[in-house]
Amino acid sequence: MKHLVKYFPTPKQIWIKIKQTMDTSAPLVWFFVLNVALVWLKTYVNYHMNFRLGVSGSVQNFLLVLNPLPTAIIFLSIALYFKGALSYWLAVLLNFIQSLWLFANILYYREFSDFLSMGILGSSSSTGNNLGKSITAIMHWSDWLVFVDILVLVVLLLFRQLTIDRRGVQKKFAVLTTLLGIVLMFVGYGIASADRSGLLTRSFDNNYIVKYLGLNEYAAFNAVQTYNQTQSRSHAKPADFKEIQSFIKSQKLPNNVSYFGTQKGKNVFVFHLESFQQFLIDYKVNGKEVTPNLNKFYHDQNTLSFDNFYHQVSQGKTSDAEIMQENSLYGLPTGSAMVKYGTDNTFEALPAIMGQRGYTTAAFHGDVASFWNRDNTYKSWGYNYYFSKGYYSNADKPSYNVGYGLKDKIFLRDSAKYIEQLPQPFYAKLVTVTNHYPYQLDKENINFPATKTGDSTVDGYVQTAHYLDEAFAEFVSYLKKAGLYDNSVLMLYGDHYGISENHQPAIAKLLGKDKLTNYDLAQFQKVPFMIHGKDLKGGINHTYGGEIDMMPTLLDIMGVPDNNLTMFGQDMLSENYKGIVPLRDGDWITPNMMKFNGDYYNTKTGQAITESDFTDKQKQYVKQTQSYVDKVLKYSDKVVTGDLLRFDKRTDFAKVDKSKITYKVDTGLSNLKRNQTTNPSSVFAKNGNKSKVNDYKTDAPELTDDK
Structure with missing residues (x-):
């Protein structure tokens, strides 16, 4: 020693x-x-x-x-x-x-x-x-x-x-x-x-x-x-927009006559499934379905469901998904476009487009109005109403909230009293929050077993997803009782992944794999996209697409012409749609090949393809695809950072006058009340100015305790 x-x-x-x-x-x-x-x-x-x-x-x-x-x-x-x-x-x-x-x-x-x-x-x-x-x-x-x-x-x-x-x-x-x-x-x-x-x-x-x-x-x-x-805005010129317009026109696809306008004039519900990934559909834990109600909706004969649909968000996460869904513009490579540009930019967004066709437009979110700068951005997008936390009674009760706002069951139940007052037809977006990281619920709301991956971040994910599923079922049940279900289009989408790539051991256990490849991780980026409507030709559609394609696809079904719109997505129902899915980091997925985290794979088989083994045909395919992806991302960024839509001189769309829009609670409630007389087309007005909120049934323990 x-x-x-x-x-x-x-x-x-x-x-x-x-x-x-x-x-x-x-x-x-x-x-x-x-x-x-x-x-x-x-x-x-x-x-x-x-x-x-x-x-x-x-x-x-x-x-x-x-x-x-x-x-x-x-x-x-x-x-x-x-x-x-x-x-x-x-x-x-x-x-x-x-x-x-x-x-x-x-x-x-x-x-x-x-x-x-x-x-x-x-x-x-x-x-x-x-x-x-x-x-x-x-x-x-x-x-x-x-x-x-x-x-x-x-x-x-x-x-x-x-x-x-x-x-x-x-x-x-x-x-x-x-x-x-x-x-x-x-x-x-x-x-x-x-x-x-x-x-x-x-x-x-x-x-x-x-x-x-x-x-x-x-x-x-x-x-x-x-x-x-x-600096891009001050340097932008009308010629920049003309160049992009030319590109957009070259990418425009013909509508699918089998779907175009089949749901014209109906109400539209956009249901934002927070952090919800495609693998949850039909997924079971201990023999029990995590999302039985969404599974049933997914497989409904009148639901058009896409099983090869990918999120395309970057650092803006939820806000990136929203700007794609409402504008068919990509989020930025850094930061949030809604935060940076939502207040001052000119947009040609879905709420404004539908509003100029006689629709009442409203967004619902059970958190503070300023989150992701929504209170300003929604004005730029043309929403007539924005029902945020201030509209919900007892919204500040700790037991009513989890993480990023009101629990979904409470949020959706309390949104019903505003939905029934909206003049029809209306376009309404509901942003759920309970299925958000860190996936925690109080014991009273948990009625589903956690997974056992050993990763505490991951194991609660199925429990909050199950809660969201139950909340959705309660909401659909109410729509049917209120007479809204058959007269409405319901579009559901997952905004981004719930479990990040940094939890690979847990992901492998969830998927029943010993080891994950970049191909597996690419598949894990899939999120749901469903459109339901009475008499809509449904089924599982295997077309490859991404969130940037939601807006043109919905416009097709609603029969809204989009020839002059600046959209970087394409109609997934068009027979000419090729299924190229650009990811925000420059990677991409197509029906034939994919590039993810720098690796190349055969999309159908998952077999890795090294660059040194590329055939001449594959080299050309990769070169053309990458060129398209780089261009579409660059052009979209130019539109956002340069505020190029201010140069759009089209006459079939009126730019939003934000000075006429306010989301103050008192003003919003007064406008709703006045509309029951000036435009008595709401569920409330048609029911003799009587509410149907009592028809909304929920098992939320917080509301039961309050009663």
Whole structure:
């Protein structure tokens, strides 16, 4: 044992040796080197522990080792320009800032499989009230380890265990150190560009930026992206819109005569299924169907159901799904288009289109009106009414809420009193929230077994999905009793994934697989899309499509001409529809091949296809598909960031006058009341001004307790 002591010094002996080294020559330089090493170490370790960057090959692995260093050197070298204790405290502060950025991205990536952007940070005012609840749920104790070194350094400085170099270093040395960081950054960029051409100009995937250049470099790149987006409007010209109009016209498909206008004049219900994935349809736990009511609706002979339908959201998540559903415009690669542009941009959205055809338009959401900037965006889209949390009595009761707003059963029951007052025909969107991360319900509302994957984030997912299913069944039952079901089109869609790719072991257990491939993960991005109407020719449709296609497909069924609309989706019912599904990161899915997370697969068989084995036909197919995907994403971004629809001079659509729209509760209630006389076409008016809300039956325990 004594011999072992000779070869294995104690921590105290190690510290004394380090301190002696730092004290004997250039203490500040050594302190700088120590901080650089600490920032590099924790960044590199977390690259592997908490991010899925898809690193492969010697070049990418080398860059992953290199890329934390340049910005660490550049930032920390700022401390070298100062003297005395200030330089040491500056170094610690700069270490802390980089660690805080790393910490924030660890938490965000764990749930959203993406990195924080300036757009997301800028939208915190519209989402932050609920985001904090999700962040708390996904935090691990190990995440705080990124701050341990800073705590140690602070203690050492406070208790004067480090020698302060009062002289500092020569300015020449500080400048050369900064230049070293800059040189290393350009070296890394050069190697990265050689390995992946067009890295910063063609890539829509943030994982590539971080993998090749680094987390801090990604922040700088994203800041430039965000700035360019904000400048796009001032630089946009009518000629830009004409170019895009020409492209849109070239993509226009003929309507399907078997479906066009078959549901014309009916009410429209858009049912937003929060975080609901396609795999839940017909899925069983312990022999019990998770969503028996949605399953029945999905298989109904008058429901047109698409089983190869994909979400296409990016960082805007729900807001991205909404802008696609209402406008057939893609969300932005960073941040939320609704938050950034929803207030001031010109839109040609479904609510306005239907409103100009005699429809009353209303949105329902059991949370605060400002979430995702809906209170402003919905005005830009032309909604007459927006029934948010302020319209719901007792909405602030803790027992009535979960996570992001009113529980679905309560929300839908309390929405009925407004739905019955809407003049018909109407277009109504209902945004549910209970099936939202972190998938938690109180015991009184749980009547379904959790899965047993061992992942606490995942196992409650089927329980909240089952709750949503029951809420939907109660709502449909009411529509039938109120006489609305047969006179309405019900469109249901899942907005985005519920379980992110960062839970692969749990996903594998849910799907009964030993190991997942990128092909499996691509299939896991499917969400439901269903359209139901009386006498509608239903069935399971195997056409490949995505959320960008919802609007043109619905317009076909409703018999609304769309020749002059700027839509980047296509009618999935058209016989000429090809089924190309662009994903927001630049990947894509088609009936023949798919590209997901950089890998290629045969869509039908799931067999991987390496680029080196491409046939000439496959090379051409990939080239053409990628060109189309890049163009459609670029053009859509131009429309949003440049506000190009303000240049649309068409005469068959009147631009929305937002000054005439208000969502104040008193005004909204007064308008509803007045409409019962001026336009007595609502369920309430036709029932002799008597409510049918008592026909709404729910087993929500909160409402039973209140009675």
